[in-house]
Amino acid sequence: MTAPGVVSWALLLEYDGTPFVGWQRQANGLSVQSVLEDACARLNSGAAVSTVAAGRTDAGVHAAGQVALAALPDRYRAEQIRDALNFHMLPHPVAVLRAAPAAPGWNPRFDAVGRAYAYRILNRRARPALDRHRAWHVERPLDADAMAEAASLLLGRHDFTSFRASACQATNPLRTLDRLDVTRHGDMLTVAADARSFLHHQVRNMVGTLKLVGEGRWRPAQVRAALEARDRRAAGPTAPPDGLMLLAVRYPQDPFGGGTSRTEACTPPIPAA
Amino acid sequence: MTAPGVVSWALLLEYDGTPFVGWQRQANGLSVQSVLEDACARLNSGAAVSTVAAGRTDAGVHAAGQVALAALPDRYRAEQIRDALNFHMLPHPVAVLRAAPAAPGWNPRFDAVGRAYAYRILNRRARPALDRHRAWHVERPLDADAMAEAASLLLGRHDFTSFRASACQATNPLRTLDRLDVTRHGDMLTVAADARSFLHHQVRNMVGTLKLVGEGRWRPAQVRAALEARDRRAAGPTAPPDGLMLLAVRYPQDPFGGGTSRTEACTPPIPAA
Numbered sequence: 001m002t003a004p005g006v007v008s009w010a011l012l013l014e015y016d017g018t019p020f021v022g023w024q025r026q027a028n029g030l031s032v033q034s035v036l037e038d039a040c041a042r043l044n045s046g047a048a049v050s051t052v053a054a055g056r057t058d059a060g061v062h063a064a065g066q067v068a069l070a071a072l073p074d075r076y077r078a079e080q081i082r083d084a085l086n087f088h089m090l091p092h093p094v095a096v097l098r099a100a101p102a103a104p105g106w107n108p109r110f111d112a113v114g115r116a117y118a119y120r121i122l123n124r125r126a127r128p129a130l131d132r133h134r135a136w137h138v139e140r141p142l143d144a145d146a147m148a149e150a151a152s153l154l155l156g157r158h159d160f161t162s163f164r165a166s167a168c169q170a171t172n173p174l175r176t177l178d179r180l181d182v183t184r185h186g187d188m189l190t191v192a193a194d195a196r197s198f199l200h201h202q203v204r205n206m207v208g209t210l211k212l213v214g215e216g217r218w219r220p221a222q223v224r225a226a227l228e229a230r231d232r233r234a235a236g237p238t239a240p241p242d243g244l245m246l247l248a249v250r251y252p253q254d255p256f257g258g259g260t261s262r263t264e265a266c267t268p269p270i271p272a273a
Numbered sequence: 274m275t276a277p278g279v280v281s282w283a284l285l286l287e288y289d290g291t292p293f294v295g296w297q298r299q300a301n302g303l304s305v306q307s308v309l310e311d312a313c314a315r316l317n318s319g320a321a322v323s324t325v326a327a328g329r330t331d332a333g334v335h336a337a338g339q340v341a342l343a344a345l346p347d348r349y350r351a352e353q354i355r356d357a358l359n360f361h362m363l364p365h366p367v368a369v370l371r372a373a374p375a376a377p378g379w380n381p382r383f384d385a386v387g388r389a390y391a392y393r394i395l396n397r398r399a400r401p402a403l404d405r406h407r408a409w410h411v412e413r414p415l416d417a418d419a420m421a422e423a424a425s426l427l428l429g430r431h432d433f434t435s436f437r438a439s440a441c442q443a444t445n446p447l448r449t450l451d452r453l454d455v456t457r458h459g460d461m462l463t464v465a466a467d468a469r470s471f472l473h474h475q476v477r478n479m480v481g482t483l484k485l486v487g488e489g490r491w492r493p494a495q496v497r498a499a500l501e502a503r504d505r506r507a508a509g510p511t512a513p514p515d516g517l518m519l520l521a522v523r524y525p526q527d528p529f530g531g532g533t534s535r536t537e538a539c540t541p542p543i544p545a546a
Contacts, residue, residue, distance in 0.1 A: 062403060064403060094402055097399050126368040126369060128368065129287045129289055130288070130289055130337060132366060
């Protein structure tokens with residue numbers, strides 16, 4: 001329920017995760033949520049505003065299309081919400097791309113039916129100059145075809161315990177992986193992952209495991225065996241956060257009324273439900 | 274002529290131009306050239322090494338495929354040159370992607386037969402969070418089709434005085450523009466420009482003029498009229514450096530023996546001569 005005089009806004013957000021401890025507000029550092037909530041408070045006579053996001057991205061993880069909900073006084077138009085929040089979030093690398101009134105009871109996390117992530121690996125000897133903090137730098141040559149083959153063995157509905165952080169709070173480790181593509185453009189590999197939802201660290205743990213295949217240390221079939229072990233110790237290490245980007249969140253009805261964020265230019269759109 | 278005991282190396286470089294005063298060494302700030310030359314001196318018993326680049330990019334302009342020449346003692350292999358220079362250039366956002374022995378008399382600037390640049394415009398109300406320092410932020414909606422039409426009117430061999438910086442030192446203002454494409458992916462516009470060589474600020478001045486067309490303030494034909502005026506005052510303002518990237522330099526024979534840098538994933542390769 002939204003209180004009288006208050007409007008619930010759906011917000012489409014872009015951020016560079018590099019300087020943040022992650023989405024979630026924490027005592028020990030700057031979070032995207034705290035930057036957004038502090039800006040919201042400026043539109044609420046200084047009173048605290050709490051927000052909810054579709055996905056609680058980790059420290060260093062980026063977003064091109066995060067979606068959040070914030071309740072704000074009903075005296076603003078959508079463009080004013082967007083522009084005022086952007087003004088008050090300066091100089092932090094967070095931007096509100098769109099604001100739209102949310103349907104009653106709408107929740108950006110629980111109503112989401114699809115999440116699209118991209119993970120980028122810069123695969124060359126020289127360190128990244130242009131992609132610093134935006135890709136995992138892997139020096140050993142990776143076999144993208146072998147990684148793609150291994151990735152295909154993870155598609156579908158499975159118990160993803162082997163790819164789940166020990167701190168994961170989900171009650172159920174079953175997830176349906178709709179897409180896990182590995183493509184190469186020059187020395188940049190992109191792993192595109194789509195699912196209704198992911199377990200904590202699931203994308204980074206899958207990528208860390210696929211890298212073992214790319215290096216030739218694992219055969220693709222070993223990734224399937226790791227999945228079936230339902231044991232975190234059976235899979236590979238967690239890939240670093242720098243390469244991960246939340247591209248888009250999908251809902252049965254687009255809260256922004258069509259047209260969402262710009263995502264990476266070459267990333268195909270999230271498949272329809 | 275290269276002195277005995279010395280090898281001339283062609284170097285393929287990537288850099289984020291944000292923290293630099295530009296390619297060229299200057300008294301008043303950090304340049305890409307000074308970072309590279311200081312690293313070269315470390316491989317030369319501390320003695321100064323001078324370098325030459327294919328294009329002297331301005332302050333804030335980025336490169337995915339700059340090419341430079343440096344003469345270094347003959348005791349190193351190509352991989353050692355690359356790795357040692359990358360080590361000594363830390364923590365600056367410059368990386369040597371490849372090193373290869375240069376043919377006698379080869380000059381990265383005068384032997385180049387093609388240069389490819391991309392200029393990116395983020396066209397939306399919200400400021401860039403992910404593309405900060407990597408795109409020109411233009412809030413007013415731009416008509417990319419009108420910009421593309423105007424761009425096509427600049428193709429070919431012309432006197433580009435109207436798009437040339439007053440400080441330009443070239444003796445001849447004639448240039449042949451082989452490509453000037455304007456494309457849109459979501460809210461990102463990319464202007465791709467290829468020529469044998471460009472005048473100083475030519476790409477940024479063409480982009481600043483095309484923006485006037487995109488905003489509807491100029492008709493495409495006015496860009497052609499500005500070209501024909503051969504007067505810098507007839508064309509539009511200089512676009513900021515942030516959006517500009519030197520993608521690649523082309524030579525009759527690839528100094529790196531095939532396979533150059535990763536350029537932007539969606540940018541088509543430079544057309545063959």
